[in-house]
Amino acid sequence: MATELKPADVVLVGVGWTGGILAKELAQAGLKVVGLERGEPRDTNPDFQPPRIHDELRYAVYHELMQDLSRETISFRNNLQQRALPMRQQGSFLLGEGVGGSGVHWNGVTWRFLPWDFRALSATLERYGRGILPEDATVQDWGVTYEELEPYYDRFEYTCGIGGKAGNLKGQVQPGGNPFEGPRSREYPNPPMKVTRAMELFRRATAGLGFHPFVQPSANMTRPYTNPDGVQLNPCVYCGFCERFGCEVAAKSSPQVTVLPVAAKTGNFELRTHCNVVRVNLSPDKKRAVSVTYVDLRTGLEYVQPAELICLTSYVFNNVKLMLLSGIGQPYDPVKNEGVVGRNYAYQGFTNAGVFFDDKIMNSFMGAGALGMSIDDFNGDNFDHSSLGFIGGANIAVYQTGARPILSRPVPPGTPRWGPQWKQATARYYNRFFNIGAQGGVLSYRGHYLDLDPTYKDAYGLPLLRLTFDWGPNEIKASQYLAGVLRRIVEALKPSKSNVSPLPERYGIVTYQSTHNTGGAVMGADPKTSAVNRYLQSWDVPNVFVVGASAFPQNAGYNPTGTVGALAYWAADAIKNRYLKNPGPLVS
Amino acid sequence: MAVKFDRRSFLKVVGGASLGALVGGGGKAQGYPPPPMTHQHPQAQQVLQRALAAHPQGYTFFNSAEAAFMEAVVARLIPSDALGPGGLEAGCAYFIDQQLNSMYGHGGRWYMQGPWEPGQPEQGYQLPLKPREIYRLGIAATNRYCARTYSRTFDRLSAQQKDTVLKGLEEGSVELGDLPARTFFNMMLSDTMKGYFADPAYGGNRGKVGWRLVGFPGVAAAYVGFIEQWGKPYEVDPVSIPDLLGGQAQVDEHGHPIHRPVARR
Numbered sequence: 001m002a003t004e005l006k007p008a009d010v011v012l013v014g015v016g017w018t019g020g021i022l023a024k025e026l027a028q029a030g031l032k033v034v035g036l037e038r039g040e041p042r043d044t045n046p047d048f049q050p051p052r053i054h055d056e057l058r059y060a061v062y063h064e065l066m067q068d069l070s071r072e073t074i075s076f077r078n079n080l081q082q083r084a085l086p087m088r089q090q091g092s093f094l095l096g097e098g099v100g101g102s103g104v105h106w107n108g109v110t111w112r113f114l115p116w117d118f119r120a121l122s123a124t125l126e127r128y129g130r131g132i133l134p135e136d137a138t139v140q141d142w143g144v145t146y147e148e149l150e151p152y153y154d155r156f157e158y159t160c161g162i163g164g165k166a167g168n169l170k171g172q173v174q175p176g177g178n179p180f181e182g183p184r185s186r187e188y189p190n191p192p193m194k195v196t197r198a199m200e201l202f203r204r205a206t207a208g209l210g211f212h213p214f215v216q217p218s219a220n221m222t223r224p225y226t227n228p229d230g231v232q233l234n235p236c237v238y239c240g241f242c243e244r245f246g247c248e249v250a251a252k253s254s255p256q257v258t259v260l261p262v263a264a265k266t267g268n269f270e271l272r273t274h275c276n277v278v279r280v281n282l283s284p285d286k287k288r289a290v291s292v293t294y295v296d297l298r299t300g301l302e303y304v305q306p307a308e309l310i311c312l313t314s315y316v317f318n319n320v321k322l323m324l325l326s327g328i329g330q331p332y333d334p335v336k337n338e339g340v341v342g343r344n345y346a347y348q349g350f351t352n353a354g355v356f357f358d359d360k361i362m363n364s365f366m367g368a369g370a371l372g373m374s375i376d377d378f379n380g381d382n383f384d385h386s387s388l389g390f391i392g393g394a395n396i397a398v399y400q401t402g403a404r405p406i407l408s409r410p411v412p413p414g415t416p417r418w419g420p421q422w423k424q425a426t427a428r429y430y431n432r433f434f435n436i437g438a439q440g441g442v443l444s445y446r447g448h449y450l451d452l453d454p455t456y457k458d459a460y461g462l463p464l465l466r467l468t469f470d471w472g473p474n475e476i477k478a479s480q481y482l483a484g485v486l487r488r489i490v491e492a493l494k495p496s497k498s499n500v501s502p503l504p505e506r507y508g509i510v511t512y513q514s515t516h517n518t519g520g521a522v523m524g525a526d527p528k529t530s531a532v533n534r535y536l537q538s539w540d541v542p543n544v545f546v547v548g549a550s551a552f553p554q555n556a557g558y559n560p561t562g563t564v565g566a567l568a569y570w571a572a573d574a575i576k577n578r579y580l581k582n583p584g585p586l587v588s
Numbered sequence: 589m590a591v592k593f594d595r596r597s598f599l600k601v602v603g604g605a606s607l608g609a610l611v612g613g614g615g616k617a618q619g620y621p622p623p624p625m626t627h628q629h630p631q632a633q634q635v636l637q638r639a640l641a642a643h644p645q646g647y648t649f650f651n652s653a654e655a656a657f658m659e660a661v662v663a664r665l666i667p668s669d670a671l672g673p674g675g676l677e678a679g680c681a682y683f684i685d686q687q688l689n690s691m692y693g694h695g696g697r698w699y700m701q702g703p704w705e706p707g708q709p710e711q712g713y714q715l716p717l718k719p720r721e722i723y724r725l726g727i728a729a730t731n732r733y734c735a736r737t738y739s740r741t742f743d744r745l746s747a748q749q750k751d752t753v754l755k756g757l758e759e760g761s762v763e764l765g766d767l768p769a770r771t772f773f774n775m776m777l778s779d780t781m782k783g784y785f786a787d788p789a790y791g792g793n794r795g796k797v798g799w800r801l802v803g804f805p806g807v808a809a810a811y812v813g814f815i816e817q818w819g820k821p822y823e824v825d826p827v828s829i830p831d832l833l834g835g836q837a838q839v840d841e842h843g844h845p846i847h848r849p850v851a852r853r
Contacts (some may be wrong), residue, residue: 048842049843050807050832050842050844050845051807051827051828051829051832051833051843051845052806052829054807054808054829055787055789055829056785056786056787057786057787057790061786062691062697063690063697063781068697069697069698069699070697070698070699070700072699073699076710076711076712077711078708078710082708083705083707083747084711085705085707085711085714086699086713087699087711087712088698088699088700088712088713088714089699089712089713091712127626133803194812194815194816195816196815196816197818197819200818235812236812237810237811237812237842238810238811238812238815239808239809239810239844240808240811242807248842248843249842258761289671314656351677360819361819361821362756363811363814363815363820363822364805365803365805365808366808366811366815366822369817377651402808403804404804405785405798405799405802405804406781406782406785406786409781409785409802418665418666418754418777418780419664419665419667419751420667420669422666423666423667423669423671423674423801424671426802427671427801427802429806430802430803431802431803455703456701457701462779506710507710508709508710508711508712509710509711509712510709510710510712510713558852560727563679577794580784
């Protein structure tokens with residue numbers, strides 16, 4: 001039988017960015033915090049040291065730092081009529097585990113969402129009317145505004161030492177930054193990253209078209225940096241082994257080099273690794289969480305950890321899965337259109353253009369995770385959609401993350417996949433190519449959701465989480481439009497060969513696209529359409545907070561971590577300044 | 589190209605205990621000694637190349653027929669030509685053999701519980717077979733097809749016949765019974781590419797020929813001083829993990845190799 005442990009003030013389920021931020025904030029506030037992490041401990045030294053960390057096969061192809069799917073995965077289908085089958089191999093997105101979570105092996109692109117994103121429904125109704133939205137779209141406002149989150153974005157950016165150039169300081173548009181962004185209270189803590197040839201070509205081409213290019217914000221340090229917690233980070237060396245790898249020189253902001261050491265120093269934070277939480281235990285009236293049950297993966301034994309406050313701080317899928325397994329909130333039913341847990345799952349749709357040059361080398365093996373040049377002219381509501389028939393858009397960027405040759409060997413369209421012609425094209429174009437990606441936002445729809453699979457089980461005998469998702473009409477239309485924008489940029493670049501790829505008709509789980517999954521436990525002002533309130537507190541079980549991209553009501557055209565970090569600080573403040581004074585629902 | 593860190597602040601982050609590992613010069617703690625830099629002499633370089641070419645190889649998964657089949661396949665997928673050695677010379681067949689005895693070959697990190705259904709293409713791989721089983725079945729079935737069609741096994745076909753069979757597998761027009769030909773072909777192609785471009789530590793990419801073909805420098809240096817030199821070729825002798833662990837390449841104070849310029853092609 002399960003062993004019951006001594007109660008803690010707070011239990012965090014998952015120790016990545018959100019768990020790390022809450023650990024620091026709550027431990028500094030004097031609470032006894034236990035962080036339960038199912039994966040392994042890992043740190044700059046010795047785990048990420050060269051030369052072994054520069055092993056593309058181990059880390060990028062075999063996903064060394066990510067989740068072992070033999071234990072647990074999700075199942076997937078495109079629609080309610082299909083039978084979901086397990087995702088047997090990592091593909092479209094990369095599920096993670098381990099201390100630091102995806103914050104260890106992320107790229108570091110750190111955006112703020114647009115003020116428009118947080119009131120996507122109201123703003124759309126005001127400007128275009130309901131008719132522009134697909135009938136079954138369930139897009140909604142967040143229940144929190146950009147202005148309210150601004151100080152929390154600022155805290156995350158200063159914690160991480162983000163390098164960038166403000167485009168809007170207190171309402172004044174600044175040269176060199178993103179003129180479309182919401183107003184910032186101050187400049188980025190560090191200057192922007194260096195500019196590569198591909199970035200410069202993109203800058204010239206897009207500026208020539210009248211667009212507004214800028215170096216995108218990055219959590220790869222651009223100079224030595226000491227953050228407000230006294231943590232020191234080193235400058236990035238542009239080694240090109242960032243995404244899917246840990247950083248060897250502590251130049252990429254990650255939980256294990258920023259918030260976690262600070263949490264540990266308080267003496268109030270206990271990190272337990274190899275502990276997989278399988279259930280949140282509720283009081284008989286289901287109005288209060290009393291403990292979590294976890295399996296220690298080193299022994300297989302079960303433990304019960306009681307706590308006053310329980311924060312779900314794992315990835316989107318596990319936050320939702322634990323809510324469903326524990327009976328926190330009403331499960332969503334797309335047929336009856338009732339319930340909230342699992343509702344409004346969304347993702348991102350990439351429209352891509354590849355450009356091949358015969359006369360220009362790019363040194364594309366050099367790079368950094370968040371190194372890139374962007375335009376935001378076609379994101380959010382930064383352009384007029386009146387005659388377009390869709391809302392939202394994409395950030396369009398050239399990224400130079402480092403082209404490693406097992407996975408990055410572009411050849412022009414029509415080239416055979418093997419044999420002498422393939423070899424010739426690979427030798428010619430490996431270093432004479434770059435990709436332009438349009439990172440498209442995705443709406444939520446009535447039929448896109450998460451629930452428990454009726455057939456397939458994980459290693460603990462629990463049902464897999466089931467994902468039902470496809471591209472919606474808004475995304476297909478947006479992608480066609482964005483492909484047109486990309487064609488104009490490609491033309492201006494004058495490559496010798498190119499290809500533009502809009503979204504395919506159906507979403508597939510096989511090819512890597514992005515690990516920007518969102519929703520399922522969305523925040524909002526109405527308990528009928530949201531699982532958590534504006535402070536990320538469960539409407540039904542007020543001593544449970546569910547923190548992460550699971551709270552996004554739909555997804556924006558940006559990398560999500562900046563917003564995830566801001567929401568974690570926002571929730572931490574709500575817990576410290578409101579909840580602790582009067583434990584109970586923060587919104588009635 | 590040297591990177592300047594404020595050493596004191598650097599140590600605060602990574603902790604004093606890790607000093608030896610991160611700063612070079614006597615940093616034996618990391619497991620590789622200070623670089624002797626023997627590779628800088630052309631003669632020593634030749635000795636090293638011969639040593640790499642003579643890397644001991646013994647198939648521990650494939651039987652002789654399977655090894656002959658795979659050697660013939662990788663030689664067609666990545667042919668040896670004027671651009672340089674191909675998949676056979678790079679050791680791709682041996683690389684795959686070793687991989688099939690590893691976690692990958694056993695599908696060790698795949699979800700492999702039933703029930704099994706073919707599903708839709710969007711749902712991805714849905715066979716109960718591990719990679720090593722796919723190879724065993726696929727090689728035997730392809731050789732049966734070749735015996736029926738050409739009266740000999742794949743490895744004994746002409747180059748043109750081999751390409752015809754491979755194309756048939758790629759397009760799915762060659763029937764392998766229960767095993768989808770495309771699944772088998774795509775796995776062979778993907779694994780051959782891994783073998784050609786992965787670090788030589790895994791037994792392929794011998795002599796770093798895959799990296800030399802495209803101009804990939806291998807274990808990365810600090811590129812911070814070079815990345816803004818638009819259009820300037822970065823032509824260096826690639827450096828592998830064994831090069832560094834064996835002290836065959838010079839490293840900077842943080843353990844990154846210092847790449848040696850080389851005239852390429």
